[in-house]
Amino acid sequence: MSTTDETAAPSEAARAAGRPPQVGTAVAVPAYSHRQILLIMSGLMMGLLLASLDQTIVSTALTTISRDFHRVDLYSWVVTAYLLTSTASTPLYGKISDQFGRKRVFQTAILIFLAGSALSGLSQNMYQLIVFRGVQGLGAGGLMTLAFAIVADVIPMRERGRYQGYFGATFAVSSVIGPLVGGFLVDQASWRWVFYVNIPVGIVALIVINRVLQVDRHSRRSKVDIAGSLLIVSGVSLFLVGVQLAGSAAKITPASLAYGLSGLTLVGAFVLWERRAPEPIVPLFLFRDRVFTVANILGFITGTVMFGALIFIPLFLQTVQGVSPTASGLRMLPMLAGVLLTSITVGRIVSRIGRYRIFVIVGTAVLAVGLALMTTISVTTGVWELAGMMFVVGAGLGMFMQTLVLAVQNSVPPQHMGAGTATITFFRTLGGAIGAAVLGAVLILKEGQAYPRYLAEYHDPLVAHAHAFVYGMDQAFIYGLPVAVLAFVLSFFMRDTELATTVPGEEGAVAEAMMG
Numbered sequence: 001m002s003t004t005d006e007t008a009a010p011s012e013a014a015r016a017a018g019r020p021p022q023v024g025t026a027v028a029v030p031a032y033s034h035r036q037i038l039l040i041m042s043g044l045m046m047g048l049l050l051a052s053l054d055q056t057i058v059s060t061a062l063t064t065i066s067r068d069f070h071r072v073d074l075y076s077w078v079v080t081a082y083l084l085t086s087t088a089s090t091p092l093y094g095k096i097s098d099q100f101g102r103k104r105v106f107q108t109a110i111l112i113f114l115a116g117s118a119l120s121g122l123s124q125n126m127y128q129l130i131v132f133r134g135v136q137g138l139g140a141g142g143l144m145t146l147a148f149a150i151v152a153d154v155i156p157m158r159e160r161g162r163y164q165g166y167f168g169a170t171f172a173v174s175s176v177i178g179p180l181v182g183g184f185l186v187d188q189a190s191w192r193w194v195f196y197v198n199i200p201v202g203i204v205a206l207i208v209i210n211r212v213l214q215v216d217r218h219s220r221r222s223k224v225d226i227a228g229s230l231l232i233v234s235g236v237s238l239f240l241v242g243v244q245l246a247g248s249a250a251k252i253t254p255a256s257l258a259y260g261l262s263g264l265t266l267v268g269a270f271v272l273w274e275r276r277a278p279e280p281i282v283p284l285f286l287f288r289d290r291v292f293t294v295a296n297i298l299g300f301i302t303g304t305v306m307f308g309a310l311i312f313i314p315l316f317l318q319t320v321q322g323v324s325p326t327a328s329g330l331r332m333l334p335m336l337a338g339v340l341l342t343s344i345t346v347g348r349i350v351s352r353i354g355r356y357r358i359f360v361i362v363g364t365a366v367l368a369v370g371l372a373l374m375t376t377i378s379v380t381t382g383v384w385e386l387a388g389m390m391f392v393v394g395a396g397l398g399m400f401m402q403t404l405v406l407a408v409q410n411s412v413p414p415q416h417m418g419a420g421t422a423t424i425t426f427f428r429t430l431g432g433a434i435g436a437a438v439l440g441a442v443l444i445l446k447e448g449q450a451y452p453r454y455l456a457e458y459h460d461p462l463v464a465h466a467h468a469f470v471y472g473m474d475q476a477f478i479y480g481l482p483v484a485v486l487a488f489v490l491s492f493f494m495r496d497t498e499l500a501t502t503v504p505g506e507e508g509a510v511a512e513a514m515m516g
Helices: 003-008 012-016 034-069 076-100 102-121 126-154 157-188 198-212 226-249 254-274 284-288 290-319 325-330 333-353 357-374 383-411 414-458 461-491 506-515
Strands: none
Touching: 034 076, 034 102, 034 126, 034 157, 034 198, 076 102, 076 126, 076 226, 076 414, 102 126, 102 198, 126 157, 126 383, 126 414, 157 325, 157 333, 226 254, 226 414, 284 290, 284 414, 290 325, 290 357, 290 383, 290 414, 290 461, 333 357, 333 383, 357 383, 357 461, 383 414, 414 461
């Protein structure tokens, strides 16, 4: 059936449910029962679980992998390759799904991710592993973006808050338990199972989405912006390589500067091109909307702060307090509890009252307080004290992380829902990649500066290293604190608009039905 035929054909499921079919540029969305929505959500959350889990699960396996392949110098690129391709591909998935349909593009992303997982597990050297992790990241970019976009297609905005609260919980769970699961698999089986474990989960997600999600959305004209795609992927990739090189060296080197400036130049060319492209990947007019702009800036800041906490705290627990990778994962659970509690609770409240701005303001304030508390961590910080700090950070993130996605989806036109959702996911992932590299560089630099002082004080290299590491980590949090405060200030610029009570496109269908 052609795209035009599908667009013109009314949805039998919608007709049977007594719901007017959608007309115009998209296929009608059938009325799903609560049970169907839960099944769709389970498939989407499995996809999101896979993508976000693999951002952190490999961290506890890197030492073993580096030792097996005898290439300790390349271990950081196992993480960087994944973040780089997942970040760079995010805007593409949003636009392509607007043109060719969410369901088929989401299924394609799952297949790419599973192929990358299987190949990563079969890698015979570090170079192969880095390349195949990049393939994984290409799939992950679609999983993280389209999960939220599909929800926008099947659930009315007013009801979406309570469902997206579970998405926030899934993202937090996978990010926090990643090191725990990775440590367990390495200890009990092999580092290769860190990648193989994705395959059964991905297959189940593929089956669920294929059976339950009934309708794809299409645009009448399907034209991929090839020039824009090349510019954004190459620009973001080069920029992130530059950031990674500078972070590893804890200073700006000629190579990092060359990569970074080249990347920024291409990103600038992308912006100029998108202003004249007939089918832009990122419709720049969306940034004229204050809600959209503020939400994307806050998403970037969220990624920066969140990934800093997720990376540094496990390092602190293992390096300073001497706990195992598995135990360090368990001690991250208070942050998970904070995210779970507030994301689910706030999601339900937002669905009930139809407003969201207050939760963005309060959430960013709580996050800033949590980060300020983390600047006081010392070698003697107790388990419960650290747990309290992590709970506060998690509670802040949970209040507004998914609320930002909801705000964006409520502000963008229906035909640009995929691109709009992809944009905020892109900025959050980009913030995480940059934050991890920059704050990591601060930690390394400050640790190196403090080590001689602590060695002279304690006369024990191990003790001096622990104190120097904690000092460097605290300094990294101090550098991140103004960014968190900036998020709080910007949250007041978020405009509060009432959430819609229908899915995208339904309003036009209702109006036409009444007129006809």
